[in-house]
Amino acid sequence: MKLLTFRTEKGWKTGVKTERGVLGIPDSIESIAERGETALRELAAEVERALRAGTQLLPEKELTLGPCVPRPEKILCIGLNYRKHAEESNMPIPEYPILFNKFDNALAGSGEPVPIPREARQVDYEAELAIVIGRTARHVKREEAMDYIFGYCAANDLSARDLQFRTNQWLLGKCCDGFCPLGPYLVTRDEVEDPHALGIRSYVNGELRQNSTTGDMIFRCDELVSYISRYMTLRPGDVILTGTPEGVIMGYPEEKRVWLEDGDEVTVEIDGLGRLTNRLVREA
Structure with missing residues (x-):
């Protein structure tokens, strides 16, 4: 559904x-x-x-669509969770999942304009598969973790890299208004045969930028739910962004990086989950 x-x-x-x-x-x-x-x-x-x-x-x-999960208690994100993305970022493969968070001010629906903060000059896209929790989860075993997932959706973990790396904490560059488009649909688990065998792509103004598969994840969905539940209670409606594949702007050679600007249209597409599209608009 x-x-x-x-x-x-x-x-x-x-x-x-x-x-x-x-x-x-x-x-x-x-x-x-x-x-x-x-x-x-x-x-x-x-x-x-x-x-x-x-x-x-x-x-x-x-219809004017909203984020497909409009009021999650938690929006948790996993950094460097695709092998090729870690490699293009010149960072080691993580030993444990790297967690950070967004807040509900970052949520946006498909078709909704996303503001570029006045000070941001290095805005990047990140196509991601998002997990939506369906049952209260605490100390869940990995072999049982998939039963706690209600469904999946596409997400765009928009990132202002200059703000993200201003300090050693990533939050500022990740939590800007509208920097977590989610949707267009929340697709229930029964319609997704294998969340680790989905094509995942991003486009900027129609140009293909990311083209990978969720099979390149380092930590799979069941492992993420189990791991997170050891430290915090996951509740129905909580959202977990599972990381992005290679092809982000930050992964380009420095001389070839053209950051997102006013008027750019970014689309995230995941097999069976639909197309999530947003236009970037520079704040006045």
């Missing part, structure tokens, strides 16, 4: 994508994730009734 959020006059609303359009539903993404398979069975029955009754559905192209 593909879930999304969209803007209405009364605020954000949850929708289910169908072949005929989007069916609006009253539940929040987080409550659906928490109720898991029970909620999905109820939603599937609701969608079937609506289609059978000829209920008027919403044309997706006319």
Whole structure:
């Protein structure tokens, strides 16, 4: 099942994508994730009734999409989690997952403009597979960890490199407003046969920049959920960005780096999860 959020006059609303359009539903993404398979069975029955009754559905192209998980308690990110990306960054393969975080101010929906901070001059893209947690997880064994995942979505871990490396803490360059586009869909786990065998790509103004597979991950999804749950409680709706493959601007030779600028359009595409597109707009 593909879930999304969209803007209405009364605020954000949850929708289910169908072949005929989007069916609006009253539940929040987080409550659906928490109720898991029970909620999905109820939603599937609701969608079937609506289609059978000829209920008027919403044309997706006319909707203003929001981040597919609009209110996560935590947004956790994994650095240097693809072998070839670590190599292009001239950094050693990590012995343990490298964790940092973003906040909900960084969330953006597909199609939403993302502001470039006034001081930032080295803005980069990072196509990423994101995990969405479906069950409260604490001290989860690796062999059981996949059962705690509700679904997956595409993410763009936008990064202002000059701010990121201003100090030895990465947070400033990662947490700017809109620097975590998420979506367009939250795709439930049952529709993703193997999250470690997905093509993952990014484009800038239509030009292919990253073209890899999630099979190049150093720490796989089950290992990440298990590892993180040893130190903090993961809750339904929490989001884990699992790292980016090679091909980011920072990995280019210095003389060939052309950083993202005002008007650039960045698209992240992951097999089965859709295309997440945002345009960068320089702050006045």
